[in-house]
Amino acid sequence: MGTSIQNIRGFSDVLPDEGPIWRFVEDTFRHELERYGYAEIRLPIVEKTELFSRSIGEVTDIVEKEMYTFTDRNGDSLTLRPEGTAGCVRAALQRGLLHNARPRLWYAGPMFRHERPQKGRYRQFHQVGAEAFGVSGPELDAELILLSGRILRALGIDGLRLELNNLGTIEARRRYRAALIEHLQAHEGWLDDDARRRLHTNPLRILDTKNPQMAEVIRTAPDLGDYLDETSRQHFHDLRAMLDAAGQPYTANSRLVRGLDYYGGTVFEWISDSLGAQGTVLAGGRYDILVEMMGGRPTPAIGFAAGLERLVALVEAAGSAPAAPSVHAALVAVDEDLQADTVALAESLRDRLPWLRLQLPIGGGSMKSQLRRADRSGAALALIRGAEESAAGEIIIKDLRGDAEQYAVAIERLPEILSPLEST
Template sequence: MPETIRAVRGMNDILPDESGLWDFFDDTIRSWLSAYGYRSIRTPIVEQTDLFVRSIGEVTDIVEKEMYSFVDQLNGERLTLRPEGTASCVRAVIEHNLLYAGPQRLYYSGPMFRHERPQKGRYRQFHQVGVEALGFTGPDIDAELIVMCARLWRLLGIEDVRLEISTLGSSESRAVYRTRLINYLEQFYDALDEDARRRLKTNPLRILDSKNPALREILQNAPHLFDDLDEESHAHFAALQQLLHDQGIEFEINHRLVRGLDYYNRTVFEWVTDKLGAQGTICAGGRYDGLIAQIGGKPAPACGFAMGIERILSLISQIDEVKENIAPDVYVVHQGSVASRFAWKVAEFLRDNGLKVILHSGGGKFKSQMKKADASGARFAAVIGDDEATAEQVSIKSLRTTAEQVRINFTEMAVFLKTFNEDGR
């Protein structure tokens, strides 16, 4: 026997029992974003490697250790499977001159790729929804993005999620702070771990996000970026806080909050939960006013966020209402040659009336078919024998209540099923 071929480590199949939840999430996302005027953009999974080197930063973990990059053997191009979506979205906006028509509210959804150690909530192929608002300068768009997220958690029934916000200021104020932070950390050089020593000269702000308990103790007394903020960044952050207060959005200011990507400035935020262990961030974003020019476009402000779909789905997978929405409404059971032909007509009629229907295939006795109907999660079984078919009637059995089975004309089925109450009336 040939050796069984398995999926690549860290790249997972989404099986039928799970895909219904993904469909529910996708439908919710489309409705949620359209309510705020955001439009879909779809970009390639593969991009020029230089796009991510220039946007994310050459000395970030993603570029140094995590990107799936290769050389196209046909033309020698250096290509990379996208590790995140913002750079691709911005590249498309520049290439097609979308900002010529004015500011853009855009979103995308799809797989991203990073070569990390697979663990719960962190995979090598993972999926994100990204939302980007390009061409907007004020803190009102930062606030809108955060308020949008709060609405999504309500729509999905997700609780116990907290918002952390901060500001990275301007590139000039960050440069001043960077020098002060390096000077402080160099006093503890011997106590720094290997990762922190490597970042000390290249990306010292990332040290603030260290999970090393010993290092976090050192960071307790590290200088705050707030002390070096320019006046405009202070005003921007104060206005953001006021807007969030006005909308009843609770938040914590986290002075250690930084982003792993180089292109962020001013507002940064994360939505965090304690229900997922170490991988507790389910959504993160902020402002990246310099990225469009960095990639080669005309300078323009921008702000956005990305959320990990796998992490969010793990928080809603136990919600009963979601499972009910995924299940079919009716499972059509039939036995006999006349019944089998009539069953097709019944199933299509119900679908024409907006109901989700499984038509039993493969024959079998009524008892075995009813077992499959119950296992499908359907609310009703439509039972058809030759007698029912000859009379153009259907027996309706509720699979989730104790209501008695009733026999009705098939043209009355849709109204009956849609108005059926839990007490059987």
């Protein structure tokens, strides 16, 4: 016997007993996003590599170390998408969705990053994202943040905290970047290898380090808020006033940055303390420069993305997902000669009762073994057909979850007998 084939590390299966939680999370996102006027867009998994290198940034960890990139038979460099925003903007531009419009879009699906697998983080992971275009004011920032909070509450997840920051304009970040580099160079002996590599390419990402050795260097670094332009200050002030008015708690965190080059202005994260160092479960912000970077007209935009694996883990821990629906009834044919008629009866019942979850214990065997399979299916009732009942146009009803006596009824009464199960 050869060794069985194993899945690739960091690429996980979602098993049938996990499916109901995943559907609950996905359906909750879909329901709330559509309530706010967001329309679904379905994006390809594979894009041209230059889409991500141009939009995310050449010196980010994603582009440098984490993308799954390959050359196809035509010699084109292609990449499995590591995130959804760039593809969504590409589609909006290519398909004319931004022409005289302010679209609100959402998408869901797998993303791919070759990083070290850890709790809640995989090389193939799943995200739901939302993107809104064409409005520069803080009211859209506030609505998107409040929408994200509504989704997380609907999932029944407690103990999350919201952190906010404003990264300012490109010019403000340029001034801050120079001051930050000067500070970090003065403490270069305390920097780890990642920080030294980023020092002159992406120094703001150093602020996001989890290395305790660098905690004091980060604590004493210049504050980005001191370098903001007046427009960004007012935008942040107005956003906070709107969240205050809506009763949404938050913490202003001047060290909060996002890992992709296209972010500027408002950024935010919802964070859990129960997932270890990688505690962000939903995050986003403004990327007012990205559409223009990708060849479009200047277009303000903001969005967020949420990792489903982490949310599924939190929903599972909270016990907030509804129980998986069980089978209502199982149809059992005692005699092998009745199999064809029993299949036809099952289809007739499904036609007449569209809500009915009906299972045939396919595979034959004795009535006892079929009833055993029916019981394992979770069915409330067994519907038993023998030769005698078939000849009389009847069927036996057996309660699998109680101690009621089994009884025979006319087959035409089955819809009436089964109707109380519709609400279960």
